Amino acid sequence: MRLLWPEFETVTPAVEEGEVAAPEGLVRIAHRKAERVRALRPEGIVIAADTGVFRNGKAYGKPRDLREAWGVLRALSGGWHSVFTGLVVAAPGATRETLVETRVEFKPLSDDEIRRYLAREAVLDKAGAYAIQGGAAPFVTRIEGEFFNVMGLPLATLYALLRDVGWQPPER
Numbered sequence: 001m002r003l004l005w006p007e008f009e010t011v012t013p014a015v016e017e018g019e020v021a022a023p024e025g026l027v028r029i030a031h032r033k034a035e036r037v038r039a040l041r042p043e044g045i046v047i048a049a050d051t052g053v054f055r056n057g058k059a060y061g062k063p064r065d066l067r068e069a070w071g072v073l074r075a076l077s078g079g080w081h082s083v084f085t086g087l088v089v090a091a092p093g094a095t096r097e098t099l100v101e102t103r104v105e106f107k108p109l110s111d112d113e114i115r116r117y118l119a120r121e122a123v124l125d126k127a128g129a130y131a132i133q134g135g136a137a138p139f140v141t142r143i144e145g146e147f148f149n150v151m152g153l154p155l156a157t158l159y160a161l162l163r164d165v166g167w168q169p170p171e172r
Helices: 024-039 066-076 111-120 155-165
Strands: 046-055 058-060 080-091 093-107 140-145
Touching: 024 046, 024 093, 046 140, 058 155, 066 111, 080 155, 093 155, 140 155
Parallel strands: none
Antiparallel strands: 046 058, 046 080, 080 093, 093 140
16 A cells, blocks of 8 residues: 555454355455445545455365465465455545456465465465465466455556546655
8 A cells, every 4th residue: 555655544344254255245345344444434535455366166265274274275276366356445425346356377386385385474364375475476477467466455456446536646
């Protein structure tokens, strides 16, 4: 966010995310988050997002434990998966929403690579059990789409939605 807007407030709304079976569900969750925060900050611009990982029609959210994280990484190993982010920008008088997809290819992972990764990286709060900007970076062989989407906030798309609701970037 600091790349777009140097000063902002983070508000974590109490929203039950639950299981997401299809990417479109991420937009619904982002809407619920935006509505909660909008009630607290009606004069501001609210940005809400929810991110999920999907491969072959199966959703891979945040793992409950390291055993589940192992299974997720094994499932993503050696192929393409999609990272989707449901994004909502709510400003006084205007709301915009979108679903952003970025495709990511993982190299085939050995059991030892997964074990070592899970021993050094906190993954239980990450959809797909990995952080592209962290220790999983060497697993990524190709990416199609917005890099920052894989981190959970597609900045190029967010910038366009903000401009669409009348936001102006700061001059310095």
